[in-house]
Amino acid sequence: MPVRLAVIAHAPTRSTARAAFGGGDELIRPKGVRPLRGRVERWVSGPESACMSTASRLGGDPQVLDDLRGCDFGSWSGRTLSEMSAADPFGLADWLEDPAATPHGGESLLQLIGRVGSVVDEYAWPDGLSIAVVGPLVARAIAVHALSVAAESIFRIDVSPLGRVLLSRATSGWRLQALDRRLSSAS
Numbered sequence: 001m002p003v004r005l006a007v008i009a010h011a012p013t014r015s016t017a018r019a020a021f022g023g024g025d026e027l028i029r030p031k032g033v034r035p036l037r038g039r040v041e042r043w044v045s046g047p048e049s050a051c052m053s054t055a056s057r058l059g060g061d062p063q064v065l066d067d068l069r070g071c072d073f074g075s076w077s078g079r080t081l082s083e084m085s086a087a088d089p090f091g092l093a094d095w096l097e098d099p100a101a102t103p104h105g106g107e108s109l110l111q112l113i114g115r116v117g118s119v120v121d122e123y124a125w126p127d128g129l130s131i132a133v134v135g136p137l138v139a140r141a142i143a144v145h146a147l148s149v150a151a152e153s154i155f156r157i158d159v160s161p162l163g164r165v166l167l168s169r170a171t172s173g174w175r176l177q178a179l180d181r182r183l184s185s186a187s
Helices: 014-018 049-058 081-087 089-097 109-122 136-147 151-156
Strands: 003-009 042-045 128-134 164-170 173-180
Touching (some): 003 136, 042 049, 049 128, 109 136, 109 151, 128 136, 136 164
Parallel strands (some): 003 128, 042 128
Antiparallel strands (some): 164 173
């Protein structure tokens, strides 16, 4: 049986609804989160409470992998995209154009992609389906890594809360099997 990895973005939170930087340590809005059917060999999640709560509601008891945590947005943490557009328009523009930029003093998108990509590549995934519940931006970073595309592509991939990136491991690396903006209860 091949190795398959379903990367699922955690359920909506107040921060995801506000388009705020960070916010994975908030309560989830559990409406529409139902247990998944089918056999899952392994559950993992980022350390944020939104990730662990979503995994639990989906039917898993995840192993927490700290390196699957969300991006460190430094001074932007908790602030919305529109707030940062007004407060630091040049810094925001730089961040949106250059994946190595850190105008917030935190982690760059390039660093995020490298960190989560290492986990995806080096973790001992069992044969069969594994599920990783992470933040929406982390799910996008994993997709960028798995596809071996330029880091700038992270803004061209849309993974909403409860969205899914389905990967399978091939001898040459990861392959994208599906990208769903939002997980359906029949998955």
